[in-house]
Amino acid sequence: MSDGTPAPSASHPRPLRGERRTGKIDLSSIDWPRNEFNVGMLSLSADPVTGAETFALNCPDNFVYPEDAHFYDCEEELYQFSGEFHHDEIDPYYKDTYVYRPIGTVYGHGEGSHDGGIIIASLARERRRFHFQEHPEPWTGHYLVDQLWNPRPVSPAIVNAQDLPWVNDEVNASCQVKLLRGAPGKLSQFSGVSDHSPWAAESAFILRVPAGYSGSFPSWPGFVLELLVIAGQATIDGDSWHRGCYGFDPQLGECTVQEPLEIYVRAFADY
Known part of the structure; x- marks a missing residue:
């Protein structure tokens, strides 16, 4: 995809x-x-x-x-x-x-x-x-x-x-994704940033971080992330993230997941 x-x-x-x-x-x-x-x-x-x-x-x-x-x-x-x-x-x-x-x-x-x-x-x-x-x-x-x-x-x-399968992410080994459009960590060939759409995303996907995960928040080098938690519970940099929490390029650090964390993500080329 x-x-x-x-x-x-x-x-x-x-x-x-x-x-x-x-x-x-x-x-x-x-x-x-x-x-x-x-x-x-x-x-x-x-x-x-x-x-x-x-x-x-x-x-x-x-x-x-x-x-x-x-x-x-x-x-x-x-x-x-x-x-x-x-x-x-x-x-x-x-x-x-x-x-x-x-x-x-x-x-x-x-x-x-x-x-x-x-x-x-x-x-x-x-x-x-x-x-x-x-x-x-x-x-x-x-x-x-x-x-x-x-x-x-x-x-x-x-x-x-809900109709899409989970697949293993190529960059963050412990995570899975559902591919809505494009692929995490890659530029879009036919859409994405342009003069008409300077903030067009290169990809959109659902990210799942498993319960028990502890480490740096998942990232893809060269990309800025927009995040909306749609399920689960995690402590990130000492703050609670749960369903309904949103951030744009929040630069998250240490992440501990209590309940499987599912996040709607849009990834933008960083420059």
């Missing part, structure tokens, strides 16, 4: 990026500001230079989002942390669903949440939304607006992590 090549290199595009490091945020204990639709919306990490951001939406039951079909001119990724959300009724997202959208993916045809839940959304550059009214009817699901927006051979994808 790897579409990557080992290790970042000088030839890889290096658009300007700003500082984005964020320490631990616990979704279960922090106050959630409300947006204009009275939905909890929490900014988790943001780059003031490019406008790239990861944020969380905490939707109530029977929420309807009044939005028409649209697309962004940067890469976008979503992870359904809990409950359910949908951008259309064809492919609703349930717990542990991962969504990848290349530049110019048109979506949005009856958005909202029937059951409520938390979804994590990440944009690789500032939030510039383009509405697209001339979409096909009947609606058949998300699609690319034009190959001119996306010359690379990649397509939108929806994957539920």
Whole structure:
């Protein structure tokens, strides 16, 4: 499932990026500001230079989002942390669903949440939304607006992590991963960082660190990690990490795992 090549290199595009490091945020204990639709919306990490951001939406039951079909001119990724959300009724997202959208993916045809839940959304550059009214009817699901927006051979994808097998990680011998997109420790051949998407991830995966593990927190040389704990319990640098804890490049050190730790990870080329 790897579409990557080992290790970042000088030839890889290096658009300007700003500082984005964020320490631990616990979704279960922090106050959630409300947006204009009275939905909890929490900014988790943001780059003031490019406008790239990861944020969380905490939707109530029977929420309807009044939005028409649209697309962004940067890469976008979503992870359904809990409950359910949908951008259309064809492919609703349930717990542990991962969504990848290349530049110019048109979506949005009856958005909202029937059951409520938390979804994590990440944009690789500032939030510039383009509405697209001339979409096909009947609606058949998300699609690319034009190959001119996306010359690379990649397509939108929806994957539920529960359907994927665990495989041994090539770098961290005691750990396993579920490959959502790309491969840990490798650059993406067809997606990833670009002038349009300076904070596009090279890979996305679920990391599992076994109970009883004690040592340095797993890492992949040359990559910055965005982390969201989805299961388990660990003490990292003397601090408790559990379901709902988030960090962007938190530079974690000594890690002791009490319960098998599962983490949604996005890996970015470090430069």
